Amino acid sequence: MVELPDKSASFVEWYLAVVEAANLSDKRYGVKGMNVWTPYGLKARRNLDRVLVREIEATGSEAVEFPALIPATEFAKEKEHIKGFDAQVFWVTRGGLSELDVPLVLRPTSETAIYPIFALWVRSHRDLPLNVYQIVNTFRYETKTTRPFVRVREIHFFEEHTCQADEARATERVASNLEAFRRMAAAFALPYIAVRRPEWDKFAGAHYSIAFDLPLAGARTLQVGSVHHYRDNFAVPYGIRYEAPDGSVRVVHQTTFGLSERLLGAIVGVHGDAKGVVFPTEAAPYEVVVVPVTTAAAAEKVGAAAQHVAETLKAAGRRVVLDAGEERPGAKYYRWELAGVPLRIEVGARELETDRWTSVDRLGRKEPVGRATLAADVAARLVAFDRELARRAEAALAASFAPAATLADLHGSRQVRLVGWCGAEACGHAIEQAIDGALLGTPEGPLPFPVVAPASCVACGKTLGVRLAIAGQPM
RNA sequence: GGGACUGUGGGGUAGCUUGGUCCAUCCUUCGGGGUUCGGGACUCCGAGACGCCAGUUCAAAUCUGGCCAGUCCCA
Incomplete structure (x- = not known):
């Protein structure tokens, strides 16, 4: 554990x-x-x-x-x-x-x-x-x-x-x-x-x-x-x-x-989150994990079905792992979530009675995938997963920036700061000292969130030639 | 570059102050058996460690020094 x-x-x-x-x-x-x-x-x-x-x-x-x-x-x-x-x-x-x-x-x-x-x-x-x-x-x-x-x-x-x-x-x-x-x-x-x-x-x-x-x-x-x-x-x-x-x-x-x-x-x-790694599909060592949910009564059928699911996806070019181990399903879920696999497909007796399998993505969203349309449904789910992953990351990125109007704002900052900077090296170093980090520089092209252009240099107060700069603490 | 702390099975820990009780504790892990299986199962049997090198001592996981590694803080 x-x-x-x-x-x-x-x-x-x-x-x-x-x-x-x-x-x-x-x-x-x-x-x-x-x-x-x-x-x-x-x-x-x-x-x-x-x-x-x-x-x-x-x-x-x-x-x-x-x-x-x-x-x-x-x-x-x-x-x-x-x-x-x-x-x-x-x-x-x-x-x-x-x-x-x-x-x-x-x-x-x-x-x-x-x-x-x-x-x-x-x-x-x-x-x-x-x-x-x-x-x-x-x-x-x-x-x-x-x-x-x-x-x-x-x-x-x-x-x-x-x-x-x-x-x-x-x-x-x-x-x-x-x-x-x-x-x-x-x-x-x-x-x-x-x-x-x-x-x-x-x-x-x-x-x-x-x-x-x-x-x-x-x-x-x-x-x-x-x-x-x-x-x-x-x-x-x-x-x-x-x-x-x-x-x-x-x-x-x-x-x-x-x-x-x-x-x-x-x-x-x-x-990554509280449960572990979250791999975007392109990076994931395995894109899909297939977990059979066996019972004594249906062990053979379920095992064969899970294997078939894995093989079908492999044939469609997916990186798939079939977890047919002895552990109980819950333990497997935790393990593969820690490992960051984007999509899990559960194959059990319950599903065998329908024409669908259960799938849960790494963001916890559960949806059935069709048996006959498995490869296409999985592809669609992975696209949706990546899109949601990107959406969350973009929101987190936007939330991690904040403007700062004075050097004092930079002290002990819990965010990356957007500041006005006149371009002078001395002012740059003053900014670095204030945030206890680095003046990363000036954005190249538009930032992926709305920004208000600064009016003056956060260090010296000059307004001439002031540009937007970014101050943070490089890891 | 400077400083502090830490190093015990695969992982996490107890033991270290005051050397002998330790063929080393507990949890987890791993191998084998049985009962199980829809969100971290239970049970039985078994495996596995004192970072490295020196020193002190009758005796070192425990004390000293060096090295290596890790973690944190400062420039």
Whole structure:
């Protein structure tokens, strides 16, 4: 029997307990920040990857894989980048018994592994755009407390790297990535806000960074991914140049798009409830669980019917698990609810006398599904489930933001705050200090809820050039 | 980066102050048997632990040190 801590009262405790109880990850490996992917957790992760791959490939990106080790000499070429990552890399300094002449960095991100090769691949304007992505593990020497999926040292990382002919085309690629992320997030019923990070918080080496933030609990937010415009900041030191149609030699402009298993953390954190995980259909390791409700009299018939239901759904392409175990039905319900399966179908003697099965979705909504129309009815129920899940998440997101007119409002805030900001770094830091968190930045595009434009900077009171900014506490 | 606390079967705990009573408590879990089965069944039998390495001691889950890991707080 599993008792979960209260989600709204102690979010972090709840999160850790859910991840463990649902068996998504095993944190007993014994190296800080490096957890074991369990069969169940890995199924979910692969579903996320499947959607990411589908959506990024729809934009003309191709998969590649680069090595995990980067020579120190290459790593050091872009000086803002190395400044940003120097303190959080693992080094490989020895090979067997001998010291390496050139130490190797275990990639914390792959710019410096990929760009020397991009310089070889890109020769002509005909080679552009170059859009590639990889899904690999990256490593960061995280010193803070690590948490499954959210802050780890071995990161399951999706990263797209592109080369474009000029700055405008790179800007277009950024827009395309924002759109791809919109589709990915929608697939998981995850509402979010896209935020342009302030100068002091952009990716090391970027011209600008746009991050995807989700409110979790109180003022806490989780960045699940980001898109960066590099301009030619990397292309110059790495010599990524091409010959234009007019014969001139030009430097490419680059973008990247990064996501990680934080997406899974976000699904757990946003959709999960007092009973456990709630998986949106696309992410769910199993979309449907079939539970036979047996009695001594009808055991055989019920068992055969349950099996038939499972097989019918499998044949229709559903991920299905048939729980024919010895436990009583109630115990199974609790277990599969903890695991977050979107839809349960109950097959018992009662149903055998009708032409329907009972189905209950993870939000507790009970409805019959037709025997003859099983696959179609289940599909419809799952669509309705995802829609309701999204609706609830959107309502929760809207409720987690509140405007703040003064710095005092930010103290001990239980919500993410919308503030006026003049753009000055000093004011930004004053805001960060007040909320004991970060100025996440300025919204990129419209927010998914109504907003009143602020009149003045919450820190200095100036009205000139004031824009809407978001302040919260990144997890 | 700084500090605090914690580490006992798969999970949660009692025991630690004051070393011997402990081949270690209780709940859960796991394996086997029986009766059951529409929201966490009951019962019988069985399995399973003192984070790691040193030290102190006749004797260490218990005391000391280091390491590793986890949790929390602060920059």
